Each structure stands twice: as C-alpha cells, then as structure tokens.
Amino acid sequence: MGMTTVEKILARATDRAQVFPGEVLEPRVDLAMSHENSALVINQFHEIFKGTGLEPKVWDPSKLAIIFDHRVPAESAKTATNQKKIRQFVREQGIQKFHDIRGDEGGICHQVLVESGYVLPGYVVVGTDSHTTTHGALGAFAFGIGATEMASVWTLGRILNVEVPATIKVILQGKIPPFVGAKDVILALIGKISAQGANFKVLEFHGDTIRRLPTSGRLTLCNMAIEAGATSGIIPPDEETWRYLRTECGITDRNIDLFPDPDATYAEVVELDVSTLTPMVAFPHAVDNVKSVEAAYGVAVDQIMIGSCTNGRLDDIEIAARILRGKKIARTVRLLVFPASYRIYHQALEKGYIKELLEAGAVIMNPGCGPCLGVHEGILGDGEVGLSTTNRNFKGRMGNPNAEVYLCSPAVAAASALTGVITDPRQLDLAGIESQP
Amino acid sequence: MAKVVFILGDDISTDHIYPGRFMATVLPNETPQYAFADYPLNKKLLQGQIPPQSILVAGENFGCGSSREQAVSALKGWELVVIAKSFARIFFQNAVNLGLKLVICPTIEAEEGDELEVTEKEVLNLSKGKRFPVVPIPAARQAIIEAGGLIAYTRQRLLAERKP
Numbered sequence: 001m002g003m004t005t006v007e008k009i010l011a012r013a014t015d016r017a018q019v020f021p022g023e024v025l026e027p028r029v030d031l032a033m034s035h036e037n038s039a040l041v042i043n044q045f046h047e048i049f050k051g052t053g054l055e056p057k058v059w060d061p062s063k064l065a066i067i068f069d070h071r072v073p074a075e076s077a078k079t080a081t082n083q084k085k086i087r088q089f090v091r092e093q094g095i096q097k098f099h100d101i102r103g104d105e106g107g108i109c110h111q112v113l114v115e116s117g118y119v120l121p122g123y124v125v126v127g128t129d130s131h132t133t134t135h136g137a138l139g140a141f142a143f144g145i146g147a148t149e150m151a152s153v154w155t156l157g158r159i160l161n162v163e164v165p166a167t168i169k170v171i172l173q174g175k176i177p178p179f180v181g182a183k184d185v186i187l188a189l190i191g192k193i194s195a196q197g198a199n200f201k202v203l204e205f206h207g208d209t210i211r212r213l214p215t216s217g218r219l220t221l222c223n224m225a226i227e228a229g230a231t232s233g234i235i236p237p238d239e240e241t242w243r244y245l246r247t248e249c250g251i252t253d254r255n256i257d258l259f260p261d262p263d264a265t266y267a268e269v270v271e272l273d274v275s276t277l278t279p280m281v282a283f284p285h286a287v288d289n290v291k292s293v294e295a296a297y298g299v300a301v302d303q304i305m306i307g308s309c310t311n312g313r314l315d316d317i318e319i320a321a322r323i324l325r326g327k328k329i330a331r332t333v334r335l336l337v338f339p340a341s342y343r344i345y346h347q348a349l350e351k352g353y354i355k356e357l358l359e360a361g362a363v364i365m366n367p368g369c370g371p372c373l374g375v376h377e378g379i380l381g382d383g384e385v386g387l388s389t390t391n392r393n394f395k396g397r398m399g400n401p402n403a404e405v406y407l408c409s410p411a412v413a414a415a416s417a418l419t420g421v422i423t424d425p426r427q428l429d430l431a432g433i434e435s436q437p
Numbered sequence: 438m439a440k441v442v443f444i445l446g447d448d449i450s451t452d453h454i455y456p457g458r459f460m461a462t463v464l465p466n467e468t469p470q471y472a473f474a475d476y477p478l479n480k481k482l483l484q485g486q487i488p489p490q491s492i493l494v495a496g497e498n499f500g501c502g503s504s505r506e507q508a509v510s511a512l513k514g515w516e517l518v519v520i521a522k523s524f525a526r527i528f529f530q531n532a533v534n535l536g537l538k539l540v541i542c543p544t545i546e547a548e549e550g551d552e553l554e555v556t557e558k559e560v561l562n563l564s565k566g567k568r569f570p571v572v573p574i575p576a577a578r579q580a581i582i583e584a585g586g587l588i589a590y591t592r593q594r595l596l597a598e599r600k601p
C-alpha cells in the first residue's frame with residue numbers, strides 16, 4: 001500500500017517499511033526547537049529526572065535548537081530572568097544551535113531554523129510553538145508540542161505515543177494573479193475548510209501553483225496550516241526546496257524520495273483554483289472569518305503591522321517597499337515593520353527597502369515576534385483597529401481584548417498604510433510597480 | 438455530580454484561556470491566577486467561589502491556537518473539568534500530559550448552573566434529564582493518563598533505558 005509524504009517520514013523515523021494512519025508510534029526526533037518557553041521545559045525536564053539518581057542530560061545537544069524571539073529584548077524582569085536561566089542551561093548542556101538576542105544571527109525561531117539549515121527534508125521536527133508547522137515547507141514533518149512533551153523529547157530523543165495522522169491532499173492550480181500572494185491563498189483555504197477543518201490531520205500541498213511557488217511563499221502556507229487545525233502542513237521536497245537549501249544554507253542535495261506514492265490514501269482531497277483569487281482579509285475575531293478585500297473596503301485602521309513568521313521575509317518587505325516607495329503613509333496610521341530575522345534585516349538594508357520604508361513613515365522594529373502575541377511592543381488601544389500580516393486575530397491576541405485585528409497580505413497592508421483604510425492594492429495607481437518580486 | 442460554571446462557544450483559543458501577556462509566568466503553581474484573565478470567571482476563581490471538579494462546557498475546537506501549556510496548567514490548578522464537542526490537538530495532548538480532565542462529548546447540551554454527572558460512557562445532564570454519549574480517549578493516550586501524566590511516564594521509560 002502506498003504512503004503519503006508524512007507516512008514515509010514516519011516510517012523512516014521508526015525503521016519500518018510501512019506505517020498506517022491511526023497507528024501509534026514513537027518516532028525519533030531530528031530537531032527539537034523551543035524559545036523563551038524553554039524556561040518551563042527546563043523545569044519539567046528536571047522533574048523527570050527527580051529521584052532517578054541519573055544526571056539530567058539531554059539526549060543529544062546537537063539536536064536541540066533554542067531561539068529567543070517572543071519577548072526580545074526582555075519586556076519584564078521575569079522574562080529577563082527566564083532568559084538568563086535558559087542561557088545557563090544552554091552552556092551546561094553544550095547546546096550549539098542557540099540564537100540569543102543578537103543583530104547578526106537572531107530572529108523569529110521559524111525563520112532562523114530554516115535559514116540556518118537546521119531543517120532538512122525528511123526530518124521529524126518538533127517545537128514548543130504551534131507554528132512549527134512552518135517547517136513542512138522544506139519537506140519535514142514538523143509539529144507543535146507542549147513544554148512537558150518537549151521535556152520528554154529532550155530526555156528520550158523520541159516522541160512518545162504519536163498517532164500517524166491522516167492526510168488531506170490540497171491541490172492548488174493556476175497562476176497567482178498580480179498583488180495576490182501565498183497569504184491570500186492560505187487565507188482562502190482556511191476560509192473554505194474552517195479553523196478546525198484539518199484538525200488532527202496533515203495538509204499535503206500539490207499542484208502547479210506549488211511547483212512555481214518559491215520557498216518563501218511555501219513557508220507562509222505551511223505556517224498557517226495550524227490555523228485550519230492541522231497537525232502539520234507539508235510540501236513534498238522538489239528542486240525548489242534544494243535550490244533554497246543550497247543558496248541560503250550551502251546544503252547540497254541528498255538523495256531522498258519523499259513524494260507520495262501514486263496509490264497513497266488520503267482522508268480528503270481539496271482543490272483550489274488560485275487564478276481568479278483576490279486579496280483576502282480575515283475579519284475579527286477569527287482566522288476563518290475570511291472575505292475578499294472588497295468586503296473590508298474603507299474600514300479605518302489605527303495600526304498596521306508587517307512582519308512575523310508568516311510574512312516577515314525579504315519578498316514581503318520588498319512588496320511593501322515597492323508600494324510605499326517615494327510616498328507617505330496616512331497621518332492617521334502607525335506602520336510597524338518587523339523583519340523576521342536579522343539576516344532578512346541586513347538584506348533589506350542592502351537593497352534599500354528599509355530606507356524607503358522609513359522615509360514613507362514606517363517604524364522599523366527589531367526582528368522578533370513583536371506585537372504578534374500581544375506581550376510586548378505595539379499593543380493596540382481600546383477600540384482601536386489593527387491590520388496585520390500575522391496569523392492570528394483571536395480576541396485579545398494583540399494584547400487588548402477591546403481592540404480588533406484584521407489579517408491580510410503585505411501588499412494589502414502597505415496599500416492600506418497609504419490611505420488609512422483597508423485598501424485593495426490593485427485599486428491604487430501602481431503603474432510601474434512590479435507585482436511579484 | 439458537579440455544576441456547570443462556564444459555557445463557551447466554538448474555537449476558544451489558548452489566547453482566551455491564558456492571554457499572551459502572562460506568558461512569562463510558566464510554573465504550574467503560578468499560572469492558575471491568570472486562567473480566563475479577561476473573563477468574569479477569573480474573579481470568581483480568585484474569590485474561591487468555584488469548587489474543584491466544576492465544569493466548563495465548550496463547543497468545537499476548544500484550545501485552538503498557541504501551544505502554550507499554561508492554558509492547561511491554569512485550568513488544572515483549579516481542578517476544573519472541560520467538556521467540549523471537540524478539542525484542538527495540541528491542547529488535547531497537553532491536557533493528557535498534565536492530567537487535566539477532558540471529556541469529548543459531541544452532542545452536549547448544558548447551561549450555566551446545570552448539574553452534570555460524567556461517567557466513562559456518557560454525560561448525564563441531571564437538570565435537563567438528558568444523556569449525551571462520550572467519545573473515549575484514544576488508547577495511546579490512556580497509557581500516559583494511567584502512568585500519572587507524561588512526566589511519570591517518561592521517567593518510567595528513562596529508568597528502563599538508562600539504569601542508574
């Protein structure tokens with residue numbers, strides 16, 4: 001019987017010829033990522049060793065990655081103390097894949113992991129962050145877990161009692177129209193299947209749209225697979241995957257076949273023609289409350305955010321800079337831009353995008369999660385409206401339950417910054433602006 | 438027999454259960470104070486009005502969103518029981534790992550103040566005189582629950598593999 005991509009990965013991670021959906025396995029983990037919540041993982045890790053007479057040592061320090069991103073630089077004494085504890089643990093255990101708050105190699109965990117070459121096709125990746133699904137863009141089976149489960153992985157190097165998830169095949173067909181992007185595709189898909197449409201399942205992406213989509217856009221798609229409830233999103237690795245790994249990370253091809261077998265079994269097949277897609281907007285307060293941008297025309301916004309693990313990559317910043325070049329944002333809005341990593345920040349500086357954005361009136365923030373999770377910089381005021389390229393708009397997500405958040409692509413965000421109201425980039429006079437980087 | 442103290446709709450996220458602004462607080466003995474921090478239930482919990490084993494009843498996809506385990510430890514700290522039509526995967530797994538009592542009951546009907554009795558097979562709504570079937574917790578998770586949570590389960594496995 002044929003296997004899907006994730007089934008092939010799980011078979012490899014358990015030394016089996018075949019695995020079946022619903023089967024319970026204990027796969028080996030290739031990469032275990034955590035961020036500031038490592039503070040809790042460390043606590044639970046020590047609990048496990050309590051009374052055993054064994055020295056608390058992680059199973060393989062080379063397979064742990066710890067990245068500070070959620071609250072950088074620390075917003076409180078509590079966070080600062082947690083970060084201090086984690087640094088000490090990193091030293092004691094000899095963890096090399098550690099990214100502290102630094103201007104040369106820091107950033108959001110999901111960006112740092114991929115651009116550092118820590119994730120390879122066929123890997124089993126777990127992270128104490130729900131958006132670990134992002135790494136499926138490189139052909140890894142990557143999913144979010146809790147802190148206690150991570151402590152268990154640190155101890156044993158395997159993840160216990162995992163059920164092989166069923167897979168939904170998503171076929172995306174057609175050419176994405178100008179000023180429409182991967183974000184609009186995934187918002188449209190979530191709107192179609194709902195916030196729990198893929199609960200406990202994997203979304204495996206196929207179709208000619210995917211084959212043409214660069215890794216940056218693939219990361220955006222897989223990043224938001226969790227917003228449909230999916231355990232993971234995955235794109236079977238192809239030439240583009242290896243191109244990305246070669247040029248970004250200097251990693252050369254490996255001979256690994258992860259394309260699903262022709263007779264693989266799927267729980268469901270979902271098809272989407274993207275050739276007629278419009279820019280999309282998720283209305284407050286649900287990620288699946290998705291409508292075409294026309295439905296949001298004229299909604300006045302107070303703060304616009306471009307960034308996050310969903311849309312803080314170079315091409316996202318590039319499209320925003322192109323739209324804002326030589327213009328000024330409306331006096332009624334604040335535009336916050338936070339590159340997903342310092343590597344991207346450096347690239348955007350070199351290309352001149354940062355200067356263009358600053359001159360238009362944007363505020364450039366340090367790479368990290370920033371306002372995305374509402375603990376730190378950029379919290380909205382009572383009754384304010386935010387427009388954001390992030391991935392969640394639950395009530396209170398951005399730090400204030402009395403504010404509203406709309407989600408959109410970087411192109412919609414930049415166009416709206418010019419007018420102060422939610423705007424379709426295709427309606428602006430964009431003559432001479434390339435729609436696709 | 439226990440009382441329903443809180444009724445919630447579909448897609449209640451971990452941001453609702455435990456807002457991000459309290460995420461620097463991680464230890465299970467410190468998180469309960471922020472359970473449902475933006476809802477009136479929080480005040481009632483802090484004032485000691487909610488006895489252990491009280492029930493939250495929710496719709497579909499309870500616990501969606503962020504993987505933050507504080508959302509589970511905060512509810513576990515008050516010894517609450519969550520009955521929902523369905524749960525999001527990470528929250529469900531975290532609850533099994535930490536020993537928070539969850540009941541999957543796809544047809545549940547209840548309102549605040551109702552008295553419920555939960556058995557292995559069904560939820561009895563005594564106030565309404567109705568019964569609703571329960572979906573059993575998958576066997577794979579049962580092993581973790583029986584061991585007393587994932588910490589104890591992992592410790593057993595560790596000792597079996599690495600003799601001290």
Ligand code: SF4
Nearest residue numbers: 131308309369372373
């Ligand atoms: S940018 Fe937002 S969604 Fe992404 S890892 Fe950070 S907090 Fe999570």
